[in-house]
Amino acid sequence: MRITNQREIILEELRRLKTHPTADELYEVVKKRLPRISIATVYRNLERLSEAGIIHKLEYGGRQKRFDGDVRPHSHVFCVRCGRISDVDTVEGLSVRAMVLDPKGFEIIEGSLQFEGICPECQKGNSLTTN
Amino acid sequence: MRITNQREIILEELRRLKTHPTADELYEVVKKRLPRISIATVYRNLERLSEAGIIHKLEYGGRQKRFDGDVRPHSHVFCVRCGRISDVDTVEGLSVRAMVLDPKGFEIIEGSLQFEGICPECQKGNSLTTN
DNA sequence: GTATTAAATAGTAATCATTATCAAAAAGGA
DNA sequence: TCCTTTTTGATAATGATTACTATTTAATAC
Ligand SMILES: [Mn+2]
Ligand SMILES: [Mn+2]
Ligand SMILES: [Zn+2]
Ligand SMILES: [Zn+2]
Numbered sequence: 001m002r003i004t005n006q007r008e009i010i011l012e013e014l015r016r017l018k019t020h021p022t023a024d025e026l027y028e029v030v031k032k033r034l035p036r037i038s039i040a041t042v043y044r045n046l047e048r049l050s051e052a053g054i055i056h057k058l059e060y061g062g063r064q065k066r067f068d069g070d071v072r073p074h075s076h077v078f079c080v081r082c083g084r085i086s087d088v089d090t091v092e093g094l095s096v097r098a099m100v101l102d103p104k105g106f107e108i109i110e111g112s113l114q115f116e117g118i119c120p121e122c123q124k125g126n127s128l129t130t131n
Numbered sequence: 132m133r134i135t136n137q138r139e140i141i142l143e144e145l146r147r148l149k150t151h152p153t154a155d156e157l158y159e160v161v162k163k164r165l166p167r168i169s170i171a172t173v174y175r176n177l178e179r180l181s182e183a184g185i186i187h188k189l190e191y192g193g194r195q196k197r198f199d200g201d202v203r204p205h206s207h208v209f210c211v212r213c214g215r216i217s218d219v220d221t222v223e224g225l226s227v228r229a230m231v232l233d234p235k236g237f238e239i240i241e242g243s244l245q246f247e248g249i250c251p252e253c254q255k256g257n258s259l260t261t262n
Numbered sequence: 263g264t265a266t267t268a269a270a271t272a273g274t275a276a277t278c279a280t281t282a283t284c285a286a287a288a289a290g291g292a
Numbered sequence: 293t294c295c296t297t298t299t300t301g302a303t304a305a306t307g308a309t310t311a312c313t314a315t316t317t318a319a320t321a322c
Pocket of ligand 4: 214249254
């Protein structure tokens with residue numbers, strides 16, 4: 001995978017943000033540094049980078065995908081009101097894989113804890129988007 | 132919520148299927164009993180029923196939503212190749228909620244274990260759909 | 263049983279996030 | 293510099309879901 005200016009800045013900005021942005025949220029941020037970049041380039045690179053395991057694609061909540069520049073194993077909580085995602089600190093050293101009794105023939109690649117809740121913003125009643 | 136014929140049969144067929152069908156998969160099944168039903172009715176009722184907590188909406192994998200007539204707490208594994216979802220048996224009596232150290236201000240509604248893997252069909256190389 | 267009215271349906275159009283396409287530009291050698 | 297491959301920007305196409313609306317149905321009152 002070539003190192004293009006666009007790719008580098010997309011990755012840099014994603015890693016800087018701790019918000020798990022959607023493609024278009026990240027596009028708005030990247031556009032400040034690369035005003036001529038195309039939204040398609042953002043989508044394309046997020047896809048390429050996640051295939052390569054350099055970033056993570058988060059597919060909770062059914063509408064827009066979100067992205068995470070932090071690929072270390074960790075858990076997320078998803079806001080059912082607005083779709084925001086936050087990291088959640090969980091007890092150390094738990095093996096989710098080891099909790100499986102019967103994988104029903106699936107070859108399990110990975111396991112994680114997942115949470116749903118209401119984010120601080122939405123608790124205040126600022127449910128701007130409906131996911 | 133009124134009990135209409137369509138609503139009743141949609142729920143009945145969803146509960147019968149153990150496959151966590153998509154809206155259109157369920158539509159094909161329901162159509163055998165109600166040949167004049169509209170796909171919009173299936174979508175509408177799946178939405179209503181899941182809002183009411185009578186069924187569960189599963190939003191893994193970023194593409195089509197899947198639905199589960201079994202609302203008892205249990206874990207799922209999602210096939211990264213084809214999108215199929217299966218129940219997974221996990222160790223009894225684990226409180227996922229209790230594993231949270233810092234919810235980062237979120238009011239947590241529920242937690243679950245989630246797995247990704249390759250389903251038996253896709254292991255045989257029959258990856259019909261690409262999720 | 264018939265009338266009333268609120269809710270649900272069928273059929274279809276609209277939405278919108280994402281993916282595909284393709285000519286032009288850039289990267290990375292030879 | 294020249295050549296080949298990859299990437300980009302712009303835009304069209306896709307596809308799952310949601311919105312719309314005239315018509316029908318369910319539930320209730322009479
Ligand atoms: Mn994260
Ligand atoms: Mn299930
Ligand atoms: Zn929120
Ligand atoms: Zn599969």
